[in-house]
Amino acid sequence: MTQLTLAKALTHGLRRAMDLDVKVLVMGEDVGKLGGVFRVTDGLQKDFGEDRVIDTPLAESGIIGTAVGLALRGYRPVCEIQFDGFVYPAYDQIVSQVAKMRFRSQGRLPMPIVIRIPFGGGIGAVEHHSESPEAQFAHTAGLKVVACSNPFDAYWMIQQAVASDDPVVFFEPKRRYWEKAEVDEDGSPDPLFSSRVVRAGTDVTVLAYGPMVKTAQEAAVAADAEGRSLEVIDLRTLSPLDMDPVLESVRRTGRVVVVHEATVNLGIGAEVAARVSEECFYALEAPVLRVGAFDTPYPPSRIEEEYLPDLDRVLDAVDRALAY
């Protein structure tokens, strides 16, 4: 067991993936000598060389487009997009090329590409550095989308994503990069595309992923003090969704609150709400409530704490759910 930050856990996970398979490549802007702006690839170029840890020219479409070619050649590229807001120049390559290659070849071609994206706000950054575009990828058939929330998962999920023969868009909660936890490097992880109950409870089911898992857990602690028992589920996988643990929980609690930093409108929460109402309508005591961003672009950082869902807004939704 080692104490690792989430960022370091990713580094260890990547290192192990590279050790296990010489076809695994890391590529992106500043991933080499600098080790990435968040130091997630720190030391990898030194140990695996410039052929396997590639500082690319400054062009996201180029990063993903060349990853497609490398994948065709049998490599397993792990591409870093420096910040969420800079993924869009690569959007065509991701949505039209990466996502559809297997389908267009009638199932013949694997696309073992991982696209790592630090996402979310709360770090006081300037515009384009705090966005949550996960739904835009989850909405695309052919891509799988996951989000880790803690060091243990980060360590294992990145390795599982690398091992996947399907393309995985891998969201990393950037404001949690520096949070530490025990990581058992010999442990046994849950499957990649599974959600998990991280706190058992009886009154309301709170669903979250990425940076909001911690917020949801804090809300559960606060609620506990007021005599309310929240069950918190870390969705972990956004496409495909793993609804079984969610439905099982909702059948017990009858109430659901979904929390994410992304806009509520057409977000992951909307899909979850629809599935819950389809699958366990009669178990519901209240409508599925969503806590997330307003329909505005991400605001200047001085007011981001007011904009982002926080403990109070989660508890407010919990109160409303319980009021039905």
Add this chain to the structure above:
Amino acid sequence: MIDAGALSARFDTAHDLVQLMTPEGERVEHPDFSCELDDEQIRAMYRDLVLVRRIDTEATALQRQGELGIWASLLGQEAAQIGSGRAMRRQDFAFPTYREHGVAWCRGVDPLRLLGLFRGVDQGGWDPRDDGFALYTIVIGAQTLHATGYAMGMQRDGCVGTGDAERDAAVIAYFGDGATSQGDVNEAFIWASVFNAPVVFFCQNNQWAISEPIERQTRIPLFQRALGFGFPGVRVDGNDVLACHAVTSAALQRARDGSGPTFVEAYTYRMGAHTTSDDPTRYRLHDDLEHWKLKDPIARVKAYLARGGGADETYFAEVEAESDDVARRLRERCLSMPDPDVLDIFDQVYADKTPELVRQQQEYAAYLATFEDSETGSGTGSAVDADGDREGAPA
């Protein structure tokens, strides 16, 4: 036998750096470009250089003290920005990256406005049409297409090639060496070329894109790429304010005349970190920096003026004092910049606010009011009327 060597031989990398003043402050002649400025104008440029460096230093200090979230310093690039910025006319238009504080200065943009983005109180917030200075653009390269489109608009408005110095206009697009790899930038080159748009592509090659050296973006001098797109390219000593001014003046005039785009590569060096969040000791040698210190853009102008009698110690001292004054006032005003009101952001998204957004704004206002009630017992503020307009909010 196939002779692949024949191709390599055609790969001509000979190039010429336009320079009109040496790092020692000696004026030199160039066959194609000449300095049209008299000593008084050069003195004014010296003042610009010193002031923007001082503003930049103050901003870095403000960041260190927690007053700005981040700052992107222009240290070392003052001459490229002042030389090109002062080549612009009132009716011209600039499209900056996030580092063009010197160009902003030349356009008459209040430096305080630049701080808002970095302090996190706004995202620029100025109207680009006021000073012919677009919003800072962080997404690398995007603004080069905007610049090209704007230039095409000028063309259609009959503001190109009329011969009227008050009317003919051009656009200048700023970007870095790293940006030249982006698709958008290459598309801008193609558009500008095909439509003969009145735009100058002004690339500050400061040798670095965060941690990546220029070799990661190109194998030939950047200005030579222009030819392949169908317009001239020129490399200028980016630390020579006279050369930057002369070359940009010529390129802008060429655009205003209707002769189309030019690529200007200002060869310079990023003397500081990429931003205050960056640690360049992880990826670059100290030696480079020492070498470039000898080419400082301000020292050479000062040496020239002092030697030729264009300015004396009194003048230098005055500029120094003025720069401290500007910095002091900037600091004061920065500290008193108000935080935005979160309820205002709902008003800034659309021309016609959507019903959904109106609802969200009202609900959030009501939600915030519950805290005011419990904390202060007053319940004032945060009032949003039925149309979703905030009381007292600017229209």
